[in-house]
Amino acid sequence: MRFISDSKYEIGDRSLENMVLDAGSLPNELGGFTILRENVLDNKTMATYGFPGNSEEHYTNAGRVTGYIREFAPPEVIPQHKDASDIVAATVVHLFRDDRCAKEWITDTFVRQFEENLGKEIGEGQKLVTVERLEIDDFYEHSVGIRAVQDGEEGVLSTTVIDFQMGKLLGVSFVVTVGDHGRTELTTILGLELERSVVR
Numbered sequence: 001m002r003f004i005s006d007s008k009y010e011i012g013d014r015s016l017e018n019m020v021l022d023a024g025s026l027p028n029e030l031g032g033f034t035i036l037r038e039n040v041l042d043n044k045t046m047a048t049y050g051f052p053g054n055s056e057e058h059y060t061n062a063g064r065v066t067g068y069i070r071e072f073a074p075p076e077v078i079p080q081h082k083d084a085s086d087i088v089a090a091t092v093v094h095l096f097r098d099d100r101c102a103k104e105w106i107t108d109t110f111v112r113q114f115e116e117n118l119g120k121e122i123g124e125g126q127k128l129v130t131v132e133r134l135e136i137d138d139f140y141e142h143s144v145g146i147r148a149v150q151d152g153e154e155g156v157l158s159t160t161v162i163d164f165q166m167g168k169l170l171g172v173s174f175v176v177t178v179g180d181h182g183r184t185e186l187t188t189i190l191g192l193e194l195e196r197s198v199v200r
Helices: 002-006 013-019 043-049 056-061 099-116 184-199
Strands: 034-040 064-073 086-096 127-134 143-152 155-166 169-178
Touching: 013 034, 013 064, 013 086, 013 184, 043 056, 043 064, 086 099, 086 184, 099 127, 099 143, 099 155, 099 169, 127 155, 143 184, 155 184, 169 184
Parallel strands: none
Antiparallel strands: 034 064, 064 086, 086 169, 127 143, 143 155, 155 169
């Protein structure tokens, strides 16, 4: 998507906020999900909530500029903990300095960080116990997927994540599910809708 890289249009926080999906754009399988939280993801915030050991400087040196996340959850006040129930779904858009930085992140950093943290504590009493690469070829540019399983005080949770490049933008879709399960198809549908939103 060369137009994203070549365009003189200035991409800022407001632009990214308008790209991530709203509730009306979610797949039917996530019908009834409402906004759980949304936030600008500057590099300081990424360092706080990312894998242990990452710093604001790390993200800046990787060419990351900023990003935006919007997360959704079922309408129940207390999320259901029934096995195989989806409890969070989200889309994220990251802005990088240029195409090269976005591509390097998706090809060199995204999967590696998951694999390097396998078997380790990743925060809030959660241990990463499984990391599985997913073959994803539904997107216009580079894409890669991960299914990660973590175990902790709240039990086993699975997260299916897809990263895909759009010029100097990096789109992310993910779904969190109770138990050891995968949501590749649903996460792909979510990501493809995000890709369409960015193009619009």
